[in-house]
Amino acid sequence: MDETDKPTQPKRAPSTLTEQIAALEIECKYRAVKVRQAARMRDVVQLGVVDIRGEVVSHQNEIRGLRQLEIACENRLRELVGSHILELRGMRDMQLLVQMRSHFQHREWAHLKGRYPMMFREADSDAERIERRLERELDQKGNRRR
Numbered sequence: 001m002d003e004t005d006k007p008t009q010p011k012r013a014p015s016t017l018t019e020q021i022a023a024l025e026i027e028c029k030y031r032a033v034k035v036r037q038a039a040r041m042r043d044v045v046q047l048g049v050v051d052i053r054g055e056v057v058s059h060q061n062e063i064r065g066l067r068q069l070e071i072a073c074e075n076r077l078r079e080l081v082g083s084h085i086l087e088l089r090g091m092r093d094m095q096l097l098v099q100m101r102s103h104f105q106h107r108e109w110a111h112l113k114g115r116y117p118m119m120f121r122e123a124d125s126d127a128e129r130i131e132r133r134l135e136r137e138l139d140q141k142g143n144r145r146r
Contacts, residue, residue: 017056048069080108
């Protein structure tokens with residue numbers, strides 16, 4: 001039996017607290033990279049949820065990677081909301097604006113409700129303001145034509 005015939009050993013789970021914390025730090029860094037690449041809010045929110053078990057739970061405030069991941073998620077979500085709002089601002093068709101706002105509310109921003117309710121409310125109120133502004137602009141154009 002030579003080297004290639006040896007069965008591979010299964011990856012062992014980190015046993016000491018230090019190893020568990022180190023593994024969690026690596027996991028957080030990996031997730032933070034994925035968060036920065038994510039194009040959908042659902043993906044960002046899911047990546048931000050880390051399963052912490054065992055002794056590590058009582059030490060989670062000491063783990064810098066968790067806080068960095070949380071910051072990366074919030075920053076990426078703000079970027080995505082910003083791009084959605086910019087898209088809404090550029091619209092000049094009321095029906096299309098209402099449809100797109102509804103899309104963002106139900107398909108994207110809905111994922112903010114659990115962990116980021118303030119961001120959801122901000123996005124929703126910005127979208128409402130944009131809708132009201134376009135409505136006023138269209139009313140003014142209609143009045144000028146008369």
